[in-house]
Amino acid sequence: MGVEIRTITESEVGPWVQAMHTGFHRSQVISAEEIALSRPGFDLDRTRGAFDGDRCVGTFRSMARDLTVPGGGSVSATAVTNVTVTATHRRRGLATRLMAADLAAAKERGEAVAILIAAEYPIYGRFGFGPATWVTEWEVDVPRAVLPPGDAVSGTVELVTPAEVRALGPALHERVRVRTPGAISRDSRWWDRATGAIVLPSFGFQVPFFVVHRDTAGEVDGMAAYRVNDPYWPGKFPNAEAEVLWQLAATPDADAALWRYLLSLDWVVRLKSGHRPPDDILPLLLGDPRAARTETYADYMWLRLLDVPVALSARTYAPLGADLVLDVRDADGLAGGTFRLETAPGAAPRCTPAPASPPDLTLDVATLARLYLGDESAERLSALGLLTEHRPGAAATASHLFHTPRRPWCPEVF
Numbered sequence: 054m055g056v057e058i059r060t061i062t063e064s065e066v067g068p069w070v071q072a073m074h075t076g077f078h079r080s081q082v083i084s085a086e087e088i089a090l091s092r093p094g095f096d097l098d099r100t101r102g103a104f105d106g107d108r109c110v111g112t113f114r115s116m117a118r119d120l121t122v123p124g125g126g127s128v129s130a131t132a133v134t135n136v137t138v139t140a141t142h143r144r145r146g147l148a149t150r151l152m153a154a155d156l157a158a159a160k161e162r163g164e165a166v167a168i169l170i171a172a173e174y175p176i177y178g179r180f181g182f183g184p185a186t187w188v189t190e191w192e193v194d195v196p197r198a199v200l201p202p203g204d205a206v207s208g209t210v211e212l213v214t215p216a217e218v219r220a221l222g223p224a225l226h227e228r229v230r231v232r233t234p235g236a237i238s239r240d241s242r243w244w245d246r247a248t249g250a251i252v253l254p255s256f257g258f259q260v261p262f263f264v265v266h267r268d269t270a271g272e273v274d275g276m277a278a279y280r281v282n283d284p285y286w287p288g289k290f291p292n293a294e295a296e297v298l299w300q301l302a303a304t305p306d307a308d309a310a311l312w313r314y315l316l317s318l319d320w321v322v323r324l325k326s327g328h329r330p331p332d333d334i335l336p337l338l339l340g341d342p343r344a345a346r347t348e349t350y351a352d353y354m355w356l357r358l359l360d361v362p363v364a365l366s367a368r369t370y371a372p373l374g375a376d377l378v379l380d381v382r383d384a385d386g387l388a389g390g391t392f393r394l395e396t397a398p399g400a401a402p403r404c405t406p407a408p409a410s411p412p413d414l415t416l417d418v419a420t421l422a423r424l425y426l427g428d429e430s431a432e433r434l435s436a437l438g439l440l441t442e443h444r445p446g447a448a449a450t451a452s453h454l455f456h457t458p459r460r461p462w463c464p465e466v467f
């Protein structure tokens with residue numbers, strides 16, 4: 054009998070969690086406590102398994118999220134996670150079948166895009182995904198950093214408890230989320246796990262330091278979680294390392310004040326920034342930008358368009374007043390077609406099917422995903438042979454239209 058792909062039942066949650074941890078090489082034995090604590094995070098209608106007889110050998114699930122797009126609007130997204138195939142069953146097409154089932158269901162539900170964080174670059178392009186946001190992590194040489202003087206930053210920074218983070222965090226996150234293209238909504242479970250209210254045994258949890266920034270009116274507009282590791286001091290010189298687990302700032306003032314605080318911690322000579330937008334101002338805040346050494350610069354959130362008219366109508370564009378006809382190719386038959394994008398100044402952008410119009414550009418759905426949140430240039434993609442121009446200047450127009458003043462960023466790990 055072949056391997057069956059289907060959504061799982063309540064009684065299959067345990068074997069599914071086990072298979073997921075096995076697929077990620079974490080452990081072949083997962084406790085009943087971990088399974089019970091994991092269960093509320095799953096929507097069984099969106100949790101699929103690959104079953105070889107009774108044995109679960111593949112896992113895949115998705116979550117409903119809102120994705121912020123340029124201009125501050127949102128589109129509905131299916132956020133894909135926990136994609137694994139047990140080592141004994143790899144390269145037989147099981148991930149392909151799991152993906153096809155989930156994307157078809159997402160299309161059916163009317164979700165405009167699918168998103169995921171790719172474990173490895175080569176996996177998801179074949180399914181119509183393209184890298185839509187990038188991430189940077191810096192290590193700051195703290196003694197080299199020249200901070201703005203204390204009186205140059207406004208408001209206050211204070212240490213808070215996990216309960217205060219739980220109470221204040223969701224509203225701040227949503228405030229930041231809607232002004233950050235590429236960011237997605239968070240559920241309450243994220244905060245439970247970040248504050249230790251839910252601890253999965255195989256991940257463990259040590260309460261980090263939590264700080265908030267309040268503006269001059271006393272409103273919380275920034276928040277960070279960090280740890281300090283203090284190893285041996287060579288020659289009695291301080292040698293501690295601070296690691297930022299996450300940082301949210303709704304204003305540049307809050308951002309600068311939080312970095313100023315984190316870079317002023319006694320004994321700390323190295324600060325690991327955690328995930329940051331690729332065009333973050335952090336290095337430029339340091340007086341000497343070379344004090345921030347890039348540790349990671351890589352693709353982060355991948356995106357697949359499922360409904361081109363809905364997705365392209367939801368974002369804003371540079372005010373050029375240009376129209377473009379896009380011939381979007383989709384080998385999986387989910388989102389392809391010819392579409393006219395109209396961007397008249399003063400009017401809401403409109404993207405509509407235009408099957409009879411001659412196209413300005415032809416591109417694959419995965420290439421359009423790279424452009425969608427504003428992080429790519431159509432001319433770069435054309436130089437790579439990923440986009441064909443039928444009207445001279447159309448790639449330049451697309452570059453200008455889709456480009457955004459700041460690069461998109463997804464702060465979530467999902």
Ligand SMILES: CC(=O)SCCNC(=O)CCNC(=O)[C@H](O)C(C)(C)COP(=O)(O)OP(=O)(O)OC[C@H]1O[C@@H](n2cnc3c(N)ncnc32)[C@H](O)[C@@H]1OP(=O)(O)O
Pocket residue numbers: 076077133134135136137138139142143144145146147148149150169170171172173175176179
């Ligand atoms: C969103 C997330 O959850 S990211 C996490 C992804 N999971 C992991 O990295 C865990 C470890 N890896 C795995 O569990 C599996 O190898 C998976 C899930 C990545 C792939 O599962 P498989 O069932 O082997 O994939 P499948 O057989 O459908 O492969 C389809 C194609 O993708 C290719 N492919 C699959 N995985 C990889 C990879 N890691 N690198 C390069 N190519 C890959 C296959 O070679 C195949 O190519 P082909 O069509 O030309 O023959």
